[in-house]
Amino acid sequence: NQSEEKLVEYMDELEFLALTAGATIDKRFVQKLTQADSKTFIGSGKAQEIKEYVKEHGIGTVIFDDELSPSQLKNLEREMEVKILDRTNLILDIFAQRAQTSYARTQVELAQYQYLLPRLTRMWTHLERQKGGIGMRGPGETEIETDRRIIRDRISLLKEKLKTIDKQMATQRQNRGKMVRVALVGYTNVGKSTLMNAISKSDVFAENKLFATLDTTVRKVVIGNLPFLLTDTVGFIRKLPTQLVESFKSTLDEVREADLLIHVVDISHESFEDHINSVNQTLMEINAHQKPMIMVFNKIDAFAYEKKDEDDLTPETRKNISLDEWMKTWMSKSQYPTVFISALNKENFPEMKKLIYDEVLKIHTARFPYND
Numbered sequence: 001n002q003s004e005e006k007l008v009e010y011m012d013e014l015e016f017l018a019l020t021a022g023a024t025i026d027k028r029f030v031q032k033l034t035q036a037d038s039k040t041f042i043g044s045g046k047a048q049e050i051k052e053y054v055k056e057h058g059i060g061t062v063i064f065d066d067e068l069s070p071s072q073l074k075n076l077e078r079e080m081e082v083k084i085l086d087r088t089n090l091i092l093d094i095f096a097q098r099a100q101t102s103y104a105r106t107q108v109e110l111a112q113y114q115y116l117l118p119r120l121t122r123m124w125t126h127l128e129r130q131k132g133g134i135g136m137r138g139p140g141e142t143e144i145e146t147d148r149r150i151i152r153d154r155i156s157l158l159k160e161k162l163k164t165i166d167k168q169m170a171t172q173r174q175n176r177g178k179m180v181r182v183a184l185v186g187y188t189n190v191g192k193s194t195l196m197n198a199i200s201k202s203d204v205f206a207e208n209k210l211f212a213t214l215d216t217t218v219r220k221v222v223i224g225n226l227p228f229l230l231t232d233t234v235g236f237i238r239k240l241p242t243q244l245v246e247s248f249k250s251t252l253d254e255v256r257e258a259d260l261l262i263h264v265v266d267i268s269h270e271s272f273e274d275h276i277n278s279v280n281q282t283l284m285e286i287n288a289h290q291k292p293m294i295m296v297f298n299k300i301d302a303f304a305y306e307k308k309d310e311d312d313l314t315p316e317t318r319k320n321i322s323l324d325e326w327m328k329t330w331m332s333k334s335q336y337p338t339v340f341i342s343a344l345n346k347e348n349f350p351e352m353k354k355l356i357y358d359e360v361l362k363i364h365t366a367r368f369p370y371n372d
């Protein structure tokens with residue numbers, strides 16, 4: 001069943017995120033609801049079931065795959081008596097761990113405070129409970145207000161700081177002159193950094209975890225005497241917290257200001273089509289969807305499929321479609337130049353380089369029509 005498969009994939013991804021954040025996973029719970037419960041997100045029976053499990057097994061944290069509203073979070077923590085994380089909080093935590101430059105750290109801090117602000121009440125009641133406060137003698141409204149004000153001030157300060165850095169970065173981008181700019185885009189963990197390293201012979205941090213890349217890296221690359229700038233960008237992900245979309249504006253500026261996009265796809269991943277859609281969605285949101293683009297399907301070395309039996313009449317599933325067959329599907333009709341590679345083994349690199357060369361040359365020629 002299609003939706004069951006999707007569900008498993010979403011949970012796999014959430015588990016991968018949680019592992020990246022440093023958690024160990026004990027158990028998964030799913031519930032099918034036509035609509036999320038406005039008070040507790042999940043139904044009360046399910047909440048009870050999880051609560052009992054958590055108690056019995058001494059679980060420290062329950063993670064939800066969606067963003068919970070401030071009140072849902074509060075209600076769930078009160079009901080299940082355990083620390084609750086939602087998808088947004090989890091992703092913010094990973095970004096916080098991995099931010100390397102002061103720019104990235106500032107962006108993450110801003111996103112975290114924006115996430116925190118509407119959830120402050122919860123924090124305080126908790127703190128109060130830890131201190132042994134009883135029932136309604138929770139924190140005084142004034143305390144919450146003071147704290148809100150401090151956070152609001154901090155938010156404006158961080159925004160100012162980012163504005164200054166944004167300006168510096170814009171100037172830097174301008175100073176790069178008229179060289180053609182190419183940006184690697186793609187879902188997280190598809191191999192962008194690996195490809196960047198392979199093409200530019202540089203040493204960008206690549207790791208089999210989500211969001212190894214937080215900061216953009218720019219490298220000058222030359223293919224067949226044609227120089228251009230190549231940028232590695234932050235990985236896109238399904239349901240990226242809105243706070244992050246906003247605060248990573250400048251990272252995405254690299255994409256917005258690029259002349260050419262190289263959209264990297266992990267074809268060995270079962271949901272690669274979903275990934276493509278979610279990247280395209282983000283490109284649309286930042287108004288970068290009409291740029292020239294090259295589709296690079298990566299990890300062909302890891303592409304696995306179960307061969308069909310000659311007289312097997314069961315319907316085709318994703319698993320028994322071979323790479324060759326895939327290439328004849330919508331891929332062959334793609335409006336974009338397309339290439340299938342392995343960044344790891346440098347397979348089909350000459351073809352890929354040729355495609356990049358051709359596209360860069362087109363842009364270059366349009367920009368400098370009188371040079372030959």
Ligand code: GDP
Nearest residue numbers: 189190191192193194206207208299342343344
């Ligand atoms: P990014 O998040 O898109 O920058 O992805 P990375 O470059 O960090 O790569 C994520 C993981 O995929 C790493 O473990 C890489 O070694 C692995 N990877 C990258 N390219 C390939 C490939 O062509 N084949 C295989 N099998 N693995 C790859």
